[in-house]
Amino acid sequence: MSERIPVLRIGDVLLVSIQTDLEDQSVLDLQEDLAERIVETGAQGVVIDITALEIVDSFVGRMLATTAAISRILDAETVLVGMRPAVAITLVELGLSLGGVRTALSLERGLAMLGRAGGVGAGRA
Amino acid sequence: MITAPAVPEGEQQTLPIASNDDVVRARQLVRTLAQQCKLSLVDQTKLVTAASELARNTLVHGNGGTMRVGLVDKGGRRGVSAVFQDTGPGIPDLELALTDGWTSGGGMGLGLSGARRLTDEFAIDTEVGRGTVVTVVKWTR
Numbered sequence: 001m002s003e004r005i006p007v008l009r010i011g012d013v014l015l016v017s018i019q020t021d022l023e024d025q026s027v028l029d030l031q032e033d034l035a036e037r038i039v040e041t042g043a044q045g046v047v048i049d050i051t052a053l054e055i056v057d058s059f060v061g062r063m064l065a066t067t068a069a070i071s072r073i074l075d076a077e078t079v080l081v082g083m084r085p086a087v088a089i090t091l092v093e094l095g096l097s098l099g100g101v102r103t104a105l106s107l108e109r110g111l112a113m114l115g116r117a118g119g120v121g122a123g124r125a
Numbered sequence: 126m127i128t129a130p131a132v133p134e135g136e137q138q139t140l141p142i143a144s145n146d147d148v149v150r151a152r153q154l155v156r157t158l159a160q161q162c163k164l165s166l167v168d169q170t171k172l173v174t175a176a177s178e179l180a181r182n183t184l185v186h187g188n189g190g191t192m193r194v195g196l197v198d199k200g201g202r203r204g205v206s207a208v209f210q211d212t213g214p215g216i217p218d219l220e221l222a223l224t225d226g227w228t229s230g231g232g233m234g235l236g237l238s239g240a241r242r243l244t245d246e247f248a249i250d251t252e253v254g255r256g257t258v259v260t261v262v263k264w265t266r
Contacts, residue, residue, distance in 0.1 A: 023145040057177040087171035094239040
């Protein structure tokens with residue numbers, strides 16, 4: 001029985017905060033849950049917070065990249081926030097640069113990035 | 126190999142790798158040892174990531190197996206060694222399997238080549254029909 005990661009809705013944005021070391025099935029479940037919630041809520045942005053993750057291996061890295069691609073097709077932008085420096089160093093050496101994934105250093109900056117992209121929140125001038 | 130073999134220091138622990146949960150446990154055990162060994166945070170992260178790739182290979186490609194880990198010592202230098210063993214189908218073309226991007230399954234093909242880059246020592250022994258043994262070591266600086 002794999003653990004389900006909560007997907008929170010804040011306005012037009014879905015927030016996922018990964019708090020524990022995930023087994024592979026939970027990672028796949030999260031991807032499906034997110035895609036369903038995007039369509040269900042019409043969310044325009046997704047923020048995935050990985051502050052608590054001590055490692056991102058190729059499986060999780062691939063999931064993050066495909067989730068961003070799936071969200072884009074479903075008309076939502078994804079921002080990955082909170083990656084630890086050691087995780088970034090390791091990911092690049094592993095051979096994964098997450099080229100198609102937007103990143104921000106903190107949750108606050110990630111939300112601001114989605115706001116600037118337009119269409120998300122009421123802050124559009 | 127010409128280099129002196131790393132001498133196991135203290136107890137070696139063996140963990141079965143038969144499910145996704147075991148891959149998580151393998152990561153946690155390697156992290157604990159990496160901390161005990163006082164590897165730097167970046168080196169801990171690299172070793173745990175490599176262990177995650179190799180444990181998943183053992184599960185997915187080797188049909189399950191074991192991980193044996195422990196602290197090692199070579200000429201006063203300390204390190205963590207991890208040995209992943211399966212009795213699966215083996216790897217017919219090792220050179221190909223170690224190429225970035227080559228995959229036999231649904232992955233990205235970074236598992237073996239990535240694990241090799243992330244560790245200080247990497248040895249692989251494989252035979253078609255018999256299985257695969259991958260040994261990695263990360264040393265303190």
